[in-house]
Amino acid sequence: MEYRKIKDEDNDGGTLSNDIENLRGIGFSGVASVSNVPPREQAKWKRKTVVTVALTFLTSSQAILIVWSKRAGKYEYSVTTANFLVETLKCALSLAALARIWKSEGVTEDNRLSTTLDEVIVYPIPALLYLVKNLLQYYIFAYVDAPGYQILKNLNIISTGVLYRIILKKKLSDIQWAAFILLCAGCTTAQLNSRSDHVLQTSLPGWIMAIVMALLSGFAGVYTEAIIKKRPSRNINVQNFWLYISGMAFNAIAILIQDFDAVMNKGFFHGYSIITTLMILNHALSGIAVSMVMKYADNIVKVYSTSVAMLLTAVVSVFLFGFNLTLAFFLGATVVSVSVYLHSAGKLQR
Template identity: 30%
Template structure:
């Protein structure tokens, strides 16, 4: 009887074993799926944190740019060559992009094959147009600082949002709602009111307070600064929209390769006038030094703007050019704070009116 019972139990155990195996396999598969899902969620969280960190850095970089340029002024003049600074800046970005292409691509081979170089050149041609626009704009942005204080520059730079939105509508056929049109109108008239009011005040500002960056006490805009900022914002909007169009049209291309094309043109365009101005300066200085006038603040501009450019290309390709405008808008707060503590600028009533107007306009536009 005992043997029979044992045999019966053994048979039942053997009969149940397939069910136990299935349950074990299901449990293992469930654990694997949980691990994969956890890994994916972790990657998404890390990507989100990295993206937010890039945005935060860009806000700081944009907000500090005009401050740093003013700190480089000597006797109401830019101490360094803007093309030399932008050449180094573009070359740094070019090096990062080149390294990125080498380490991320398994299909691109750098060989002295003439047809391959011809193919690369043709592939790079669309990037020449935004490179030319950025070349003009980046050098204009440096010299424009002589005609306005940092906070005024940052306020008026918000016109980029207006020009970019209009160009989005004209070139990419991006439709705007009535609320967005109202927001753009509010933004435009807010900036216009600020410009008119501050130009009037600039005539009352003493020469001492506008020619020395350490004695900048009042907000000011010289009349010549208005057409400069208008050209700057128009070219910036055109370059941003066109660059986004190219990046997304060739979305399958490596971002590093796209940046390599763009920064190659930027490096060449800035190299030629940088060397030319250094050669011309030989007659007066008796020494060839393209980096003449460079200071700690100049190199700080190079580092921050190089990283800013690389981060922005990631944002534009994988998100939207509107994020770039969001960064520009919030950088005004950084500029205002730094202007107050570094230059002790007294903000006029037009600044606060414009700040409130633009904040409302941006809130309406982005909502």
């Protein structure tokens, strides 16, 4: 539960301050290049690759931290306080990155923190959507068990693709659509276990809730991309700052509603351990990586990235925790790999 709750929050953004500096350096100073691709295009591609790889490894290590924390035993910390700290850390990192930029470039129209109501009014919407989704999450377990929910969560892949098409009006080629269906089927196959068939007995209300949750999650992701991309020249750290301020506000409300007594009696940091701290750090950095992917790539890349992370996690868990890989995992991993190939092969023939 902790995992899911924290994880669903991290779909906003942030700032890997050093990385940004480097990337901006590459992007705007036009580093000399041996290939005949224009340096500007090459820098864009490089930046996209760096943020995607960062997201993949952060997501993957996130899952490994969760397995590790489960093995180490339950920690009785308040999930809401951890979520609040994740948002606060992201906010702090965004401000730190901005401070460096102001120092080197001065305050400009694009990197100033002050904003208009017109710009800022939409920022709380993704955080609100995640909040509604997290509330629904408590009720879906009346209809589906936890492993079943893990399976149903793969519907997010399809909903993201559909909403990406409808809301952002971006086209995927037919081959890329086929690849996207395969990604969903492959991820689900890789997660199959002996109890997965239970999910077929899910009742109609259970299915409806799962689909609504997938749509909320997909909509939140696509809407975040829309907000960030609406002002391409606006500095990502400013955009992240406003996103995370909303996140902090919603999580503060969640602390008051859910964990007020625990925090009052046992303290804000009760039950925190080294793993909790690492998880908060990881979630903050992952959230920032998600924002970067939204800015420099898109939701489709994000979905591929987190899917590949899921496979990486399983492989790493074999070495770290002695997990066994199933035949279903190998088959699912094969299908996901082919899907990644088809997504890029499908691009060429547009």
